[in-house]
Amino acid sequence: MRTIGLGAVPKVVRSYHSYEHDEDPFFNKESPKYRILEKAMEFVPEYGFQHKAILESSRTFGYSDAIQSLFHNGTFDLIKFHLVRERLRLTEVVSKTEEFKQLSDENTKVKYLVKKRLEGNVPYGKHITQLQTYLVLPPNIGEASEELHKLSDDIRFLSGDSANDFAWYSKRLSLSTTYVALETFMAQDKSPNYTNTFELADKRLSNLGDLGQVYNDVEEFLFYTVNSGLNLIKSQATRG
Amino acid sequence: MLKMLSGSPLRSLNTAYSTNVEDKSTSSTTHFGSKTVLASEKEKLVGQVFSSVASKYDIMNDVMSMGVHRLWKDEFIRRLDAGARPGSRPLDFIDVAGGSGDIAFGLLDHAKAKFNDTKSTMTVVDINPDMLREGEKRCSENHYKNDPRIQFLVQNGEVLDKIEDNSKDVYTVSFGIRNFTNIQAGLNTAYRVLRPGGVIGVLEFSKVDNVIVDTFYQNWSKFLPIFGQAIANDYDSYQYLVESIQRFPKQEEFKGMIQKAGFYVPEPGYQNLTFGIAAIHIGIKL
Structure with a gap:
């Protein structure tokens, strides 16, 4: 893009990221719904991502079971709470952790954040398969993929991504795929403290950074081929 | 007259x-x-x-809403998703202005089908003995015949003088609250009779x-x-x-009244049905 002007051209850097995704209104720490779900997460290691965890939580507050009307999406409310909370935690990590600020390049930062996010799953490790099963159910998959996109978008953005071309998509898409793969691996991982998962994360993410460039190269190549192909046809056609 | x-x-x-x-x-x-x-x-x-x-209440409702009121009521019951969960004591329902009984039976049916709850009780109250008789008549004709869990009471919804404080878990009023002389008093009474964690569900005509x-x-x-x-x-x-119906407060205004009675109204506050011809309002007593 070119800016026409006589004076100094202001350098406009706009990253394509919404600073504040529209959060679900229930994701307000003051709301009773938040408090019940937060407490319910403590029951998840025991009961899994099940409505039972919400039920037990609301009972500890002394509420009638009728309050379950609040959670008409049942289990998905709980799962979504987990996903959103862990994603938002990353923003805190970035602003509060000195370790993160020391990191130099984008790729290391992505790696760091993905691992942080995976750490968020550790307490619920044995229920990840169940969580993933819920996420791919037809009624949930739309919201689930949106949440996944927000996660990779946040990670990319927080790591300093400034792509504004096709790489924007490819970077997020590739991160999403990698993340899902890692989580699936984690669900089966029996190693202590999920060391295997974190090792795999290191490996998988090392060449992730090149992907954006690869996509751009492919795009450029395709454009060139199509263009010259068209020119070839044109030149043949005009010869009559 | x-x-x-x-x-x-x-x-x-x-x-x-x-x-x-x-x-x-x-x-x-x-x-x-x-x-x-x-x-x-x-x-x-x-x-x-x-x-x-x-006596003609039901057929008229069908004509007036072109049958859609049945869908609204089903959605209302689904949305409340009420019923005693496994391991819980039975819940106490109260259906106010529920003379015809369809919400009352619907709620109990839902609780049984979804949570295998056959213990929760239902109190159907209506200020109008004629409407209440209509409900009793239907009750005697359906599968709740002689079911001791259901009782019918002539009560003014604004006062509910026979219902104790903190004694109910689910309070429903469907297409009834707009007929209250003092709607706010009705909501305040709902707050009074509900237990903490109890839910008020209002299904009412609203603004398109x-x-x-x-x-x-x-x-x-x-x-x-x-x-x-x-x-x-x-x-x-x-x-x-x-x-x-035209006089009844708009969605936002009515939401405010529920909050004023002391209820917590979860986001987004209400759910419009058929472009807002009717709306479902939910409030929680905390």
């Missing part, structure tokens, strides 16, 4: 109690349809309307949010009293129903 008027369907209700309207300088007044009446009179007038329509649908809806409303005349031989009562 309405019965007396039925021979001349187009006469306005107004004539029957015009003296009261003139009297408003001395006492508090409220709306009865589009008319202003003494607050003390409204209860009686609404009573007459429902006494008059009780789509201009085209609204135009259609407003014109449709004009025909309702005529249907009323044709099917139930009662023009004025249906005229009142239409006007009371």
Whole structure:
């Protein structure tokens, strides 16, 4: 893009990221719904991502079971709470952790954040398969993929991504795929403290950074081929 | 009074109690349809309307809403998703202005089907003995016949003097609260009788949010009293129903009233049904 002007051209850097995704209104720490779900997460290691965890939580507050009307999406409310909370935690990590600020390049930062996010799953490790099963159910998959996109978008953005071309998509898409793969691996991982998962994360993410460039190269190549192909046809056609 | 008027369907209700309207300088007044009446009179007038329509209530609802009210009620029951979960004590339901009993039976059916809950109790109250008799009659004809869990009580929803504080878990009122003389008092009473964690669910006509649908809806409303005349031989009562719907507060305003009664209203506050012709409001007593 070119800016026409006589004076100094202001350098406009706009990253394509919404600073504040529209959060679900229930994701307000003051709301009773938040408090019940937060407490319910403590029951998840025991009961899994099940409505039972919400039920037990609301009972500890002394509420009638009728309050379950609040959670008409049942289990998905709980799962979504987990996903959103862990994603938002990353923003805190970035602003509060000195370790993160020391990191130099984008790729290391992505790696760091993905691992942080995976750490968020550790307490619920044995229920990840169940969580993933819920996420791919037809009624949930739309919201689930949106949440996944927000996660990779946040990670990319927080790591300093400034792509504004096709790489924007490819970077997020590739991160999403990698993340899902890692989580699936984690669900089966029996190693202590999920060391295997974190090792795999290191490996998988090392060449992730090149992907954006690869996509751009492919795009450029395709454009060139199509263009010259068209020119070839044109030149043949005009010869009559 | 309405019965007396039925021979001349187009006469306005107004004539029957015009003296009261003139009297408003001395006492508090409220709306009865589009008319202003003494607050003390409204209860009686609404009573007459429902006494008059009780036996034809269901068929008229079907005609007026083109059958959609059944879907709304189903959605309402699904949305509340009430019932005793495994390991819990039975819940206590109260269905206010629930004379016809369809919400009451629906809630119990849902609780049984979804949570295998066959213990929760249901109190159906209505200010109008005629409407309540209608519900009792239906109850004696369906699978809740002689079920000790269901009881019917003639009660004023604004007071509920036979219902103790903190004694109910789920309070429902469907297409009833707009007939209360003092809606806020009704909501406050709901708050009183519910236990902490208890839920109030209100299904009520509301304001249409789509201009085209609204135009259609407003014109449709004009025909309702005529249907009323044709099917139930009662023009004025249906005229009142239409006007009371138009008088009822908008979604946001009503949400505010629920909050004012002390309830926590979860986001987004209400759920519109069919472009807002009706709306579901939920509140939680914390």
